[in-house]
Amino acid sequence: MPFVLIDKPRPHVTLITLNRPERMNAMAFDVMVPFREALEEVSRDNDTRAVVITGAGRGFCSGADLESAGAPPGIDGLTLSTIALRSMELLDDVVRAMRRVHQPVIAAINGPAIGGGMCLSLAADIRLASETALFRAAGINNGLTASELGLSYLLPRAIGASRAFEIMLSGRDVDAAEAERIGLVSRTVPGDKLLGACYDLAERIAGFSRPGVELTKRSLWSGLDASSLDAHMGQEGLGQLYVRLTTQNFDEAIAARKQNRPPDFKD
Structure with missing residues (x-):
């Protein structure tokens, strides 16, 4: 089963699904490389007028895969320092690829969006969340910085500087209700209606010029x-x-x- 799925659930609407539910769709390289390629493919698809992104199973994306991240392509002969740079550049390019998609991108946050997963959600143009959605800037909890993949740029612009500082420096969880209240998501809907709400919004957008x-x-x-x-x-x-x-x-x-x-x- 491929780790990234592309479907057309409604006319002119494309769904991209991160499909590694047993690992909460963690950002292993064998997931992120095809995800970036899927974004580029859909952006070139002239029949697609709006894009929905979600995760399979009970989570959107749990961030870095701490057990089986794999290796980025094209690193033969490189030192550890250069491999680290290539790895970060590859993940950064995923966020850039989301921004470069011609069509509006709607994130269907169906569960936890942790660390890099929170970054992916913020790179979308619009975010809708299920009642089980949860956001965490997890880097600070792991003894690292909470700033990764554009998070320190995107989060203050989404919710304001003071809230962003507090959330990123405390490493605390933001549940779906708070996310809606502070503007991190547009709205929260029951989990069984999340994709339908995203498709309805995508179809409305697709009807315009x-x-x-x-x-x-x-x-x-x-x-x-x-x-x-x-x-x-x-x-x-x-x-x-x-x-x-x-x-x-x-x-x-x-x-x-x-x-x-x-x-x-x-x-």
């Missing part, structure tokens, strides 16, 4: 890095003009409202 959705995703992430409001507003304006002037989407939206029907965006 492709360039409109993709440019909105880019603008939102760009806004988190913007050096000034003026600079970011200029970029937003260019994106809006691009879609307005190069498609008939706006005219179709107006016509659809007048005719009391859903719009059919042809881009």
Whole structure:
């Protein structure tokens, strides 16, 4: 059985599942390499308009595999120091690959998201959680730093600096109810309805203009890095003009409202 599964549960919606439930979908290299490849493959799939990511079994991702992590590819002849660098670069590239996916990525957090698993969840564009979801920046508990795979960048932007400092420095668990309250997830739903809620959201997104959705995703992430409001507003304006002037989407939206029907965006 492959460690990463790709399915099409609904039209234009692709599901990627980390499929090593006996290890709580830990970040072994034989899981993370095909996961990165799956992200790149789905990003190139022009039939896919939104992506859902989840974990098999009772957990989303338990972070580093402390028992059988395996070895990254292409390390023959390298010293331990260089192997360590290659390993971290490979895992960093997984987070970057999630950010580079053209389509919006929705994380279905179906259970614990620990350490690197918490980082993966934060790299998604949208997070929905089951009632059994749990988040922990586990590095600090293991005598390491809690900063890994972009966590110290992503978490303060998701929930604010003070909360991020407290969670990362204390190494405590954040349950689903608190995660929703502080904005770590968009909302919490019963576990048996989690994927359905994600698919419903993905289908809604898929019904809009492709360039409109993709440019909105880019603008939102760009806004988190913007050096000034003026600079970011200029970029937003260019994106809006691009879609307005190069498609008939706006005219179709107006016509659809007048005719009391859903719009059919042809881009």
